[in-house]
Amino acid sequence: MIPLCLLRSRIAILALAVLSLLLPTAARADLILAFTPDFQVANPGNTVTFTGTITNTTGVTLNATDMFLNFSGFDPTSLTDFTQLLGTPDFVLLDHHISPIVDLFSVTVGPSTQVGDYSFGVSVLDINNNSSDMLTATVQVGGSATVPEPSSGLLFATVTVGVILFARIKAFGKYHCSNRAPGFGPSL
């Protein structure tokens, strides 16, 4: 007979597999970069900070200073001085854990930048050369915040429900099965 806690673990694994199929390929990388949000509103001359989380599924514990942000595809006259903030301060990100929301990087809008949306690509690489997928973020110059597009909202809701589901399953399993070592941020 299969113990109840083992059965619940299998359900959790199955749910994880289903969720991973629903998510885009970005969610299957060794590092998963997520913005909160993926746009910032600014005026010419402003410096804005992007925040977000990093999910570590590399198999090893990482420090924040073991992770490096790379940028490409931006208008170099409109967006300048991309500065990595991740790692200052340093923190530990255990394997299969999600970081808290942290400052990732800042970027400055050129003083003569015209009103409009300026997008760029961002990825995160770790010291072992594990990489996230390249994501797009946007600085809306002279604009106002817009509601995320429906597909983004739907996907965000899916992820949220998934995380809650895992938390509940894990909490239940933790109660009935052996405890796991505590980590920084929620574990997967």
Add this chain to the structure above:
Amino acid sequence: MPQVVTHAPSFSTRTPDILNSSNKLSLSIPVLNIGTAAANNMVVTGITLGSSVPLNPAMPVVLGDLGADNAAAVNASFSAANLTVGNKYLVTVRGTYAFGNATYGFAVNRFIVVPAPVAPPIPFLAAHVLVSVNLVASTWSYTVFNDESAGSHRFINAISIDMTVPFTVTGTPSGWAVDTDNFSYVLWYAVDVQLPYPHHIAPGASLSGFQIMTARSTSESKGLSITSWNHQTDQADLTALGDTLVPSQT
């Protein structure tokens, strides 16, 4: 949810080779194109190491075209004066590249740990070059400095600078001659053939008057070498390697 960018150049780096020697931290930083398309006319416009003072190269540095899954190395050095051995510092390489009909920016980052200082693996001549660019006259003028200590016997007897565009030599100091193909290099050398070599540049001294002219209106960093002659042994001695601004291809 942000969209995933595809079918374009994108960049990354790896752990640089690092040398801490003679109060200078030297880095060789790989820049990788990990995207799915070639990045054309890559130009490095800035390299920073925390708040450390950069020593070289002069900016910008042209890397040229970088195909997908290819890498190029950027060499840079910083003053080690305010760096603490064992501490981590963020290296950032910024630049531009062409893709399609547009020019885009890139920036790659890497935390490095400052290693303990070591003796120079190879002794170099202490010398450097300063450049003055006059875009109205389209001239690049160079001054060569012998930074050897006062008691040194190493006198500068030649300087060679890499070039990338057609040019003409418009200035050569008295007692010096020039050799050039007017495109890829220029070599100035002292014409003295025996002691006391009166036109060699003595330790602590400098010499200006090295000048080229071209129709270009922008600069890029290229390599140079400065050679010395030992007035005590009457033989060739140490060489200095560096970089300076020259007329740019773009």
